[in-house]
Amino acid sequence: MTPSTNPLPGIAPGTEPAAQRNLLAGVGLVIGACISLQFGAAVAVQLFPQLGSWGVTALRLGLAAVILLLIARPRLRSWTRRQWTAVVLFGASMGCMNGSFYASIERIPLGAAVSIEFLGPLVLAAVLARRWLDGLWVAIALAGMGLLGLDSALGESLDPVGVALALVAGVFWAGYVLTSARVGRLVPGAGGLAVALVVATLVVAPLGAPGAVGALGDPVLLGMALVTALLASLVPYTLELSALRRVPAPVFSILLSLEPAFAALFGWILLGQDSGLLRNLAIVLVIIASAGVTLAGRRPAGQRRSAAPSAVSRNA
Template sequence: MTTRTDASPRLGGGVALVVGSCFSLQFGAAIATHLFPLLGAWGVTSLRMLMGAAILLIAVRPRMLGWSWPQWRAVILFGAALAGMNGFFYASIDRIPLGAAVAVEFLGPLVLAAVLSRRAVDYAMVGVALAGMCILGLESFLTADSLDPLGVLFALIAGAFWAGYVLSSAHVGQAVPGTGGLAAAMGVATVMVLPIGASSAVQAFADWRILLLAAVTGLLASVIPYTLELAALRKLPRNVFSILLSLEPAIAALAGWLLLSQTTGLLRWVAIALVIVASVGITASSSRPRKPRDAGAAGQEPPVVELGTGVLPVIEPEDGEESVLGIRTGALPVVRSEEDDAGDAGTPRR
């Protein structure tokens, strides 16, 4: 039996891993903005997607030739969600501060979570988040530091693709075993963004310093956060994991202030705080047990898809198989252990 003393260091270590992941992800995005004047937002996106796809395809080597059309259709939709989510997010932070972009983007999974849960409290939390967006608009109107409307639109589009990513990642996890679907989807996403960003992305290969900065961006915004999150999921309950991810808009604002000299006024902090409250509220609501709909099911509850801002559908694997769990800009396999099933079966974020 795990004692309270044993659990405390485990929980504390998990918290540190998630917070470290958030800092790495947002500071990586902040560094990426320094490449925008040289490569453009879509050029940087193309480089990131290309690197990620190459690593995954080499590591996983999916057997794509034997896939059926329904499997390919799921993979293509997943790839489209990945491409749109990444590309439009980078396009948004090219025009508006990082913290504001992340706060606006959070609306996508928040609305999806409320729609799928159909709980009054979740709709109320979406209302809280929308109030935060109204405050952002008010701040933009009242101050000289106004938000670019096109940048806000790009962040909203990225949020919509994030919601689509949540749904399509679950579909791919059901249709394609293992991590082959993710690897192929990353390849599809790369093919989709390259026509937009390839002409500027190739300039990175002419200067090793630009290429090095692009590699650092990919490391901070992809490899490190994914690794830390997967380690954290072995230590934290799912609801704790998701609540910690809800701090991401604040961390993004901090990264923008430290690395990009982006100031965040009082009204903008209030707006970000409201989005965080909404995210925590929906996550806490989704973690509560539900009553089974079928009273004759011998006490068994029907499968429920839990969606918070950091909670994605879990596709239960067959014995010995891996389950593919979504992470913000990709997804990596997590093999469930007996320890996970005992209480910390979490899922990474978008």
């Protein structure tokens, strides 16, 4: 019998049934992480009127930090200066990324914000890969942004401040990609992430503390903030970490490229944010560009100067 070919890149044909089941489980975990992440963001938007976007960000990161510190219990006394530097830079990137992103979705629809933010890791991947084909993928993503602009001109315009904040979040997402990889190499276990969450909380605290304090006396708001911390931080991180043990990195990255689609879906279901034809086309172009950059980064090492980083999840 001729072995069946697997359509997913990085998976050899003729994979054993047990390995195939493991692969499918990994794919399900990545999709679950994307759903959890965007569902959590949609829940967070509903807290903005009471706490403000920065207050929600501070509360969400702070709660996630407390929970993960209790679980990981990092041995801080044994950390070197190099490890501390890496973790602090990781936490600063994370805090600025989350704060600007949440401030963005306070002003523009969730799907549009995620699509714009995706430009950060896309451009980073293309720059590090240094091939004309990678520039083509960035051009496709920029065409998607052009469609967003056209959609704003013809219909309901996107708040320019919200667009600018999404772009800022994309810049810090690129920084997150680089710093998280460094922490992963230098700090074992989840201790680096736990401390980085503390740093991220401190970074957004000056703007977010007043709103976050307002939730402490309201069990309903505090409960929703806890749900946001779990859905948008701890659950996706856990699922993605487990998925990476089951699926190749190219498959993982391509599946994460679906985040703009999930963002648009939950923005529509939970927030009543109708995307429209042009906005949906823009999201599709961003997904194609992200998948293209990932696939281009899979060429043999001898054919490229450096590997492009994957567009990893932005809210660990």
